[in-house]
Amino acid sequence: MQFERMESWEGLDIDDSDLKAFLKKCNSTATLIPGPAANVQAAMLNRQTDEPKSTQEFVNDIAKATFDRDFKSNPWIWAEKFIKHHGLVQDGNINNVTQLERVKSMHVLPFVACIVKECNPNGLGDMKIVVKDQSTSLSASVHNKVLLHPEFGPDIGVGAVLLLQSVGALSPFGRIYYLNITVRNIVKVFKADIGPPTEELLNASSRPVIRPNPCAENNNKDKDVGPSEKACPSRSNNKTTTTMED
Numbered sequence: 001m002q003f004e005r006m007e008s009w010e011g012l013d014i015d016d017s018d019l020k021a022f023l024k025k026c027n028s029t030a031t032l033i034p035g036p037a038a039n040v041q042a043a044m045l046n047r048q049t050d051e052p053k054s055t056q057e058f059v060n061d062i063a064k065a066t067f068d069r070d071f072k073s074n075p076w077i078w079a080e081k082f083i084k085h086h087g088l089v090q091d092g093n094i095n096n097v098t099q100l101e102r103v104k105s106m107h108v109l110p111f112v113a114c115i116v117k118e119c120n121p122n123g124l125g126d127m128k129i130v131v132k133d134q135s136t137s138l139s140a141s142v143h144n145k146v147l148l149h150p151e152f153g154p155d156i157g158v159g160a161v162l163l164l165q166s167v168g169a170l171s172p173f174g175r176i177y178y179l180n181i182t183v184r185n186i187v188k189v190f191k192a193d194i195g196p197p198t199e200e201l202l203n204a205s206s207r208p209v210i211r212p213n214p215c216a217e218n219n220n221k222d223k224d225v226g227p228s229e230k231a232c233p234s235r236s237n238n239k240t241t242t243t244m245e246d
Helices: 002-011 016-026 037-048 055-071 074-086 100-104 144-148 199-204 216-221
Strands: 108-121 127-132 137-142 161-173 176-181 186-190
Touching (some): 074 108, 074 161, 074 186, 074 199, 100 108, 100 137, 137 144
Parallel strands (some): 137 176
Antiparallel strands (some): 127 137, 161 176, 161 186
């Protein structure tokens, strides 16, 4: 019966780093079990502490730690400020990018901001990754030309934030979707260990070329806003324009 109650922990979107931090508070000698079983382990250790938290408190603490690490990180803050500074989406607001969850209703996602959660080379030169935004997590295939690109390739890794445009969504297995990322889809990569953004650094950055989205008007009606159709000059007049490779 106890095991049945524990099964719900396996579905939690919790990273090992968050659980390890929790284990240090529970028991300095505890070792984290790899994989989903770690969720059950952490829950059991929580109950063994002198002042165990309720299940809901524990879930909330872990969820907050995960959210803060992902969406309050320097790469994500860079993405927010970069989008606003260059007016890449409506109102320059990162909340107006295309959410990954829209993959179920759109063949092409106009403009995406996402953080890389997993990276696994496929042995053929490409890479399988898992990306996440505030709506969901999604698998993606990164073309080998992206990995070989001198500007993008070296910075793609766990914790990096990707800005993508017109990225195709495929569903070869029915309800399982993944993104197909090529060089043409990459707008910007903010590496995991990037420092905090400053006004000076933003002013020195180049505005990337955003291809017009022919479906932008329809997307706006559906409350899904892609990249701006009209050229939106950045705040500095001294910037050059970065072109995208095919």
